[in-house]
Amino acid sequence: MQPKVHLWTLWSAVRASLAMAQLTFRLLCMAGAVVARSGNASQYQLDQWLKKLRVKGQDPKTHPPDPGQINVSRPSFATAPSICRFATADEYPIRSPMVVADYIISQTAGKSYVEVGTRQGDLFKCIQPYTRHAFAIEMEQNYCHALRRRGIQVACSTFETVADKLLLPVQVFFWFVWPPELSEGWIRRLWSLPRAVGETATVLVGFDGHIPEDMRFLPLLVAHYGGTVERIFFDEGGTVTSRTIPSYAHPQMWRPGRWGVIHVAKFELGAPQLKPLPAPLDVQMKLAIHTHVRTPWGWESHGWKAGEYVRA
Numbered sequence: 001m002q003p004k005v006h007l008w009t010l011w012s013a014v015r016a017s018l019a020m021a022q023l024t025f026r027l028l029c030m031a032g033a034v035v036a037r038s039g040n041a042s043q044y045q046l047d048q049w050l051k052k053l054r055v056k057g058q059d060p061k062t063h064p065p066d067p068g069q070i071n072v073s074r075p076s077f078a079t080a081p082s083i084c085r086f087a088t089a090d091e092y093p094i095r096s097p098m099v100v101a102d103y104i105i106s107q108t109a110g111k112s113y114v115e116v117g118t119r120q121g122d123l124f125k126c127i128q129p130y131t132r133h134a135f136a137i138e139m140e141q142n143y144c145h146a147l148r149r150r151g152i153q154v155a156c157s158t159f160e161t162v163a164d165k166l167l168l169p170v171q172v173f174f175w176f177v178w179p180p181e182l183s184e185g186w187i188r189r190l191w192s193l194p195r196a197v198g199e200t201a202t203v204l205v206g207f208d209g210h211i212p213e214d215m216r217f218l219p220l221l222v223a224h225y226g227g228t229v230e231r232i233f234f235d236e237g238g239t240v241t242s243r244t245i246p247s248y249a250h251p252q253m254w255r256p257g258r259w260g261v262i263h264v265a266k267f268e269l270g271a272p273q274l275k276p277l278p279a280p281l282d283v284q285m286k287l288a289i290h291t292h293v294r295t296p297w298g299w300e301s302h303g304w305k306a307g308e309y310v311r312a
């Protein structure tokens with residue numbers, strides 16, 4: 001009897017250990033999978049990746065991907081040049097980067113279009129041929145003359161004083177103005193226009209990633225009015241130390257070069273209203289976007305003219 005009991009106890013112990021080992025193995029596998037999914041298991045992921053590649057007979061340690069295979073049209077780290085190929089009257093940062101025109105064309109092709117505040121019309125000149133009909137609204141007389149010399153139709157007045165009947169048929173609006181909170185009143189006006197049922201309008205507003213106030217106001221405006229954001233990466237050049245053009249060593253108007261990101265906020269308006277016009281943003285919150293932001297220059301001296309606030 002004695003050896004039988006002993007053997008049975010031994011067998012039970014072996015089975016228990018096996019079960020424990022199996023459980024531990026399963027737990028380890030589960031933990032591995034969780035860690036892998038969490039993005040922290042770089043070694044685990046790398047091993048999986050290596051395993052897959054080795055199956056195909058390629059070891060990335062000895063055979064890195066062929067750069068030619070990454071992107072045949074242009075390197076993946078380069079921004080694309082604008083389709084606007086003419087000598088511009090202004091340069092960034094006085095005007096928007098020209099690739100912004102390419103984006104606007106993607107939104108306005110075959111539609112009616114208005115640019116509010118055009119300066120000398122570099123973007124407008126590029127966009128106009130792709131639209132069904134386009135005109136500019138510009139409040140500065142000198143720019144109005146320059147625009148007409150370029151054959152651009154312009155309503156030479158402030159946006160605030162342009163008649164509703166000019167704005168009603170417009171399907172796409174674009175502006176890039178200072179100070180950024182000016183945009184709220186303009187969106188409210190366009191939102192409230194008496195559109196016919198079924199008519200829609202798209203509003204595109206540029207914000208420069210280099211301007212602190214722009215970046216502070218953008219989330220307030222977009223979240224409050226239900227917009228979306230497109231980011232446009234651009235590179236129109238720049239130097240390391242120049243004092244005459246924006247450079248890393250001597251940024252001009254916060255720009256350490258003619259490169260960066262323009263954020264375009266997009267709002268879809270229509271009738272019947274998908275949602276009612278929200279209450280205006282809190283005034284104190286809007287004023288706070290300028291807190292602790294000081295510039296040694298006046299924006300107006302660089303042509304960044306502030307318009308007026310409008311009430312919808």
Ligand SMILES: C[S@@+](CC[C@H](N)C(=O)[O-])C[C@H]1O[C@@H](n2cnc3c(N)ncnc32)[C@H](O)[C@@H]1O
Nearest residue numbers: 095096117118119138139158159176305306307
């Ligand atoms: C920063 S520039 C932008 C020029 C051009 N849209 C661009 O993106 O390159 C702003 C322009 O808006 C014009 N502007 C400012 N407030 C305006 C208003 N209330 N009505 C019409 N134009 C205005 C200025 O005169 C200037 O030409």
